[in-house]
Amino acid sequence: MVKKKRPTSAAQPATSDKPATLKDLLNPDIVNKLKAQADDMKAEAAKREEAAKQKAAEARKAEEKRLENDFDHLLNNSGLDWRQYK
Structure with a gap:
């Protein structure tokens, strides 16, 4: 017996x-x-993220300014080769 082929579509x-x-x-x-x-x-999240970055940058600047006036910090972080300042 021969099998009938079924349509594949x-x-x-x-x-x-x-x-x-x-x-x-x-x-x-x-x-x-x-x-x-x-x-x-998304816009509000971007605003908050930008504000946080700006606040961190301001805090970093304030810390640098405070350390510029701190004699102990300047002494510890200054170069030890004083001949270049003659």
């Missing part, structure tokens, strides 16, 4: 039958609002 799943994503299920207005809120949150 019916056996393969269609590529257009993708599972529905949350973006597809939600209203486009809600998706846009969520994207805008995410952008706002």
Whole structure:
């Protein structure tokens, strides 16, 4: 007996039958609002990070200024070759 060949096109799943994503299920207005809120949150996080960097830089400058007036620190960190200052 000869076996009948089955059509291969019916056996393969269609590529257009993708599972529905949350973006597809939600209203486009809600998706846009969520994207805008995410952008706002990213901007706020960037502002906080920039403020923290600026605060750290100011603290570093203040510490350097304080150490410039500290004689013990200057003496310990100065070069020991005094001949170059003659």
